[in-house]
Amino acid sequence: MKRILLLFLAVAAGLTALACESKPKLHVLNWGDYIDRDLVERFEDQYDVDVIYREVGSNEEMATLLQSGSSTYDIVVPSDYMIDKLVELELVQPLDFDLLPNYADLTVMPRLAALYEDAPWRDYVVPYAWGTLGILYDTTVPGLSDHVASAGWAALFDPAGTYDVGMYDSPRDAVAAALLYYGFDVNSTDEEELAMAQSALVAADYTAWGEDSLKSLVIGGTLDLALVYSGDYFSEYAAAVDEGRAVTFDYFVPDTTNVWLDAICIPTAAEDLTLAYRFIDFMLEYEHALQNSDYIGYAPPFQEVFDTMTTHPDYGYDDDHFDPYPLGATRQIYAYGSDARAEALVAILAAAKAG
Amino acid sequence: MRRLRRYAIPFVAWMAVFIVVPTLILLFLSFSDYSLYDGGPFAFTFARFEIFAAPLVLTAIGNSVALAGATTAACFLIGYPVALYLSHLPEKTGKILMSLLIVPLWSNMLLRIVAWEKVFTPDSFFTDLTGLSIDLLGSKTAILVGMVAMYLPFMVFPIYSVLEKLDRGLVEAARDLGADDAQVFLRVIFPLSAGGVLSGVIMTLLPALTSFVLPARLGLGRVPLIGNVIESKLMKEVLGSSGRSINEGALVSLSLMVLSIVLYILATRFDREGETLL
Numbered sequence: 001m002k003r004i005l006l007l008f009l010a011v012a013a014g015l016t017a018l019a020c021e022s023k024p025k026l027h028v029l030n031w032g033d034y035i036d037r038d039l040v041e042r043f044e045d046q047y048d049v050d051v052i053y054r055e056v057g058s059n060e061e062m063a064t065l066l067q068s069g070s071s072t073y074d075i076v077v078p079s080d081y082m083i084d085k086l087v088e089l090e091l092v093q094p095l096d097f098d099l100l101p102n103y104a105d106l107t108v109m110p111r112l113a114a115l116y117e118d119a120p121w122r123d124y125v126v127p128y129a130w131g132t133l134g135i136l137y138d139t140t141v142p143g144l145s146d147h148v149a150s151a152g153w154a155a156l157f158d159p160a161g162t163y164d165v166g167m168y169d170s171p172r173d174a175v176a177a178a179l180l181y182y183g184f185d186v187n188s189t190d191e192e193e194l195a196m197a198q199s200a201l202v203a204a205d206y207t208a209w210g211e212d213s214l215k216s217l218v219i220g221g222t223l224d225l226a227l228v229y230s231g232d233y234f235s236e237y238a239a240a241v242d243e244g245r246a247v248t249f250d251y252f253v254p255d256t257t258n259v260w261l262d263a264i265c266i267p268t269a270a271e272d273l274t275l276a277y278r279f280i281d282f283m284l285e286y287e288h289a290l291q292n293s294d295y296i297g298y299a300p301p302f303q304e305v306f307d308t309m310t311t312h313p314d315y316g317y318d319d320d321h322f323d324p325y326p327l328g329a330t331r332q333i334y335a336y337g338s339d340a341r342a343e344a345l346v347a348i349l350a351a352a353k354a355g
Numbered sequence: 356m357r358r359l360r361r362y363a364i365p366f367v368a369w370m371a372v373f374i375v376v377p378t379l380i381l382l383f384l385s386f387s388d389y390s391l392y393d394g395g396p397f398a399f400t401f402a403r404f405e406i407f408a409a410p411l412v413l414t415a416i417g418n419s420v421a422l423a424g425a426t427t428a429a430c431f432l433i434g435y436p437v438a439l440y441l442s443h444l445p446e447k448t449g450k451i452l453m454s455l456l457i458v459p460l461w462s463n464m465l466l467r468i469v470a471w472e473k474v475f476t477p478d479s480f481f482t483d484l485t486g487l488s489i490d491l492l493g494s495k496t497a498i499l500v501g502m503v504a505m506y507l508p509f510m511v512f513p514i515y516s517v518l519e520k521l522d523r524g525l526v527e528a529a530r531d532l533g534a535d536d537a538q539v540f541l542r543v544i545f546p547l548s549a550g551g552v553l554s555g556v557i558m559t560l561l562p563a564l565t566s567f568v569l570p571a572r573l574g575l576g577r578v579p580l581i582g583n584v585i586e587s588k589l590m591k592e593v594l595g596s597s598g599r600s601i602n603e604g605a606l607v608s609l610s611l612m613v614l615s616i617v618l619y620i621l622a623t624r625f626d627r628e629g630e631t632l633l
Contacts, residue, residue, distance in 0.1 A: 060591050067392045067593075169576050170591075208493055209576030213472075217575070220476040222492050346592050346600075350411040353579060 024049045026275045029062055029073040031055060031262070034129075036295035043282050049275060057211070058170075066091045072269045074276040077128055080116070080261045081172065081334035087121045088336065092265040094123045099277040102284035106302040111325040115259060115333045125263035126280055127301035129293065131230035132324045132331075133173060133260065134253040136218050144224060145250065152254040153181035156227055159203040166208040166217055166226030167201070167352075171345035172334065174201060174352065176258050177227050186258050186332045189341055194348065201352035209353060219249055229260060230321060234297045237319075251321050256330040261301070299324050378612070384605035391601050392593075406603040412584055419581040422495065422570075423563035426502040427510075430559045431552065433503070434510035438551075439544075441511075442518035453515065456508045464505065468572050471501045475573065493575035501573045502563050509558035517551030518544070553622050561615055581607065 028040075032055040040051050054073075056062050059082035066076065066086065078086060086092045097103055108127055116122055135155060137148050144163065148155045156165055156177055167174050176186040178197035188194065208217055214226040215236050233251035240247045264283070266276050282288060290308055293300035294315060299322055300306050309317040325331050336342070383389065389397035406412055441449045459467065474481045475497050477490040491497040521544065529543045567582030576583075588604030 058591070060593060064590065064593050166575075206577070207575065210571075213572060213575075217476075217492070220473075221478045222476055222490065222575075343592075350409070353576070354411045354414055 022050060024272060024275060025052055026050070026075065026272060026279055027052045027054070027071065027073045028075040028279070029054050029056065029065060030075075030077045032057060034077070034262075034296055036292045039283070039288055039292055043279060046282070047275070047278060051279075063091070066267055066269075069269060072271050073267050074270040074272050075279055076265050076267055077262050078265065079334075080119075080263075081336045083121045083125060083263060083265060084119065084334075084336035086265065087124055091268055092121075092124050093268045093270070095126065095266065095280075096277070100126065100281045100284060102281050102286070105286065106284060106289065106304055108301055109303050109306060109325075111331075112259075112261065112301055115325075115331060116261065119333075119335070124265055126284065128262045128264050129231075129296060129298040130259060130261040130301055130324050131234075131298050132253050132321075133176065133227065133229060133258040134233070134251050134321070135225055136215055136228040136233055136236075136249060136251050137225035138218055138221065138223075138248060139250050140248050141224050148225060148252045152252075153177060155225060157181050157200045157204050159205070161205060163224035164207040164222065165204065166210055166214040166223040167204070167206040168214065168227045169209040169211055169349075171342070171349040173227065173258075175345050175348055176334070180254065180256060180258070183256070187335050187337060189337060194344060198348040198351055201348065204352075206352075230324065231298050233321065234319075238297055253321055253329075255328075256332070259324055259331040259333050261333060263301075381605045381609050381612075384602045385609045386606075388599075388602065390599075403599075403602050403606045406606060411579060412581075412607070415579040415581045415584045418495075418570075418578055419564050422498055422502065422578075422580065423560055425499055426506060426563040427556055427559045429499065429503045430507050430510040431556065434507055434555065435514055435552070438511050438514035438518055441515050442521070449519075453511075456511055460508055465568060467505065468501060468569050471497070471504065472572055492573060493577050495574070495578055497573040498570050498578055501569050502566065505566075505569065506559045506563055509562070510555040513554035513558065514548060514551040517548045521547055557618055557622050561618070564614075565611060581611065585611075 026049055028051055030053065034055075035053075040053065043049075044051055054065075056065065059078050062076060062078050063082055063086060065071075066073065067089070076092070083092065103126060112127065112130055116125075135148055135153075137144050137155075139145055141163070147163075151158075155163075156167065158165070167177070175194070175197050178200045179186055179188050179193060181200060182193065182196055184190070184193045184197075208214065208223055208226070210217065210226075212232065214223065214228055215232040217223040218226050218228075219236060228251070230251065230253070233249075236249065237247060237251075239245075264280055266273070266280075270276050283292060286304060289300065289302060290305050293305050293309060300309060306323075309315045310322065384391065385403060386401065387397045387399050388402065389395075407416075441452055444452065472492065473479050475489055475491040477488050479489075482488045491500070525543055525547070526539055529539045534542065564580075565582045565585075567580060567586045570578055570580045571583055585604050585607050588600045588607065592600035
């Protein structure tokens with residue numbers, strides 16, 4: 001027994017020695033391929049620190065990592081509804097904007113700011129990127145462009161099964177699409193409305209349930225259309241242009257849709273607050289914000305950066321779908337709602353998948 | 356032996372920390388309403404067993420059993436003749452062909468799954484090469500083909516290792532005593548290789564039962580398996596269910612572990628010496 005204990009101590013001492021020998025560390029939890037690594041390296045050089053960067057694929061994974069506390073993070077970049085829940089669980093802390101001097105030099109786009117100005121998490125975030133929920137479709141299918149444009153959300157809920165349709169394998173997004181199809185609010189808690197959403201999802205009998213696989217299924221020809229995030233479209237569009245492939249797909253955004261917003265937060269358990277604020281402020285420097293938004297390719301939350309990206313000849317983001325909130329459109333942003341509602345969403349998805 | 360024992364301490368410590376303790380946690384979560392992240396008071400309960408009545412879970416169990424069973428059967432039907440053939444080759448040739456079976460295992464499994472995904476796309480590189488369009492994504496056939504390709508080597512190895520060691524003298528003796536080819540195979544070779552077959556069946560059945568990436572990608576999420584249920588319970592539903600989904604996921608995982616252990620015990624009973632188990 002003593003030996004085992006000694007061994008444990010030896011290993012623990014070794015690990016501690018390893019951990020202590022180097023520079024201060026900043027632990028960042030973010031989505032895959034969602035930051036310009038050059039900027040991270042520059043930050044490391046400038047402040048002589050190590051950035052430990054971990055990538056995840058979903059908000060739920062992020063929350064699970066924060067909740068389990070198996071390791072601590074100083075920076076995390078979740079989306080709207082998850083921030084809402086993380087605030088409720090006190091897993092993220094309110095930001096001290098005085099420590100972010102560069103934030104004052106940038107203006108959050110007014111239409112975006114309006115979407116979350118009443119949200120309980122308003123003072124916990126620095127917005128990072130935003131976009132829409134929409135329909136990705138194969139433009140080589142005869143008549144499909146017209147059909148999607150005229151039917152809108154209904155194109156995803158055709159019980160006749162004329163087309164091969166893919167649906168996001170995420171309770172919140174699938175149900176939101178169904179609610180939008182009926183013209184209800186994406187955050188509806190009305191049981192009747194949710195029941196209608198469930199029937200629509202069951203009746204649609206989707207060809208595929210996927211996540212980031214949906215975009216390649218549409219482009220590969222397995223699917224004709226699918227519910228996707230604007231980010232899915234932009235990344236495929238950029239890839240096609242870079243590789244010199246023909247763009248055989250397009251993205252349709254119905255007049256009323258959901259806007260997603262990813263934002264930088266500081267977890268309550270963060271260990272190095274000074275460094276965390278430095279990192280956020282570094283990313284908020286105009287040149288850095290511009291470089292990063294250009295790298296990830298989604299709409300930037302700041303007016304100044306947005307204007308440069310859409311009007312400056314060096315960038316040329318003049319795509320029709322680039323502005324997530326054009327004039328004349330209606331946009332809704334997710335709220336977490338109650339646990340009971342989240343559970344209901346899971347049940348609706350399970351029913352839809354079981355057929 | 357006693358003197359060697361201390362060298363096992365790192366291993367024992369490793370097992371204790373990373374296998375025994377997690378299993379105990381799994382057991383505890385399965386039979387209690389303890390909320391892993393929120394803590395607080397808890398009571399022991401069998402209520403989590405309700406999960407086995409949920410339609411999606413029942414579908415998933417059915418799919419898993421059917422697909423894992425079919426995969427194992429197909430692997431056996433394809434794998435046994437392969438192993439038999441390899442065992443009859445001169446040692447060098449046999450080793451080379453065997454390594455051809457092993458080399459694909461060195462590549463990442465996800466890459467192999469994505470490769471199959473591309474093959475099963477209506478307009479793939481495969482179509483360009485052969486003119487054939489195989490639009491199988493989303494079907495059980497696609498999952499079955501993918502699983503067989505993935506797990507076939509695990510059926511071949513143990514059978515091959517038994518057949519390779521088989522005493523040729525026994526086969527010659529059988530022939531001398533007048534047995535024909537079929538009798539030699541059915542009454543001598545096959546019974547002597549049964550241990551390898553059993554190992555092969557376990558090595559194929561268990562990963563097939565628990566796979567979740569492969570059915571999600573090749574089945575387009577339309578064919579849920581039990582692995583997908585666990586993934587969803589532990590990774591996707593956690594926040595929305597006040598933590599309960601973790602207990603449910605733990606129970607489903609535990610049930611699979613129990614099944615594995617039962618199969619393993621059956622196997623060691625059958626194959627007392629245990630030498631064919633990898």
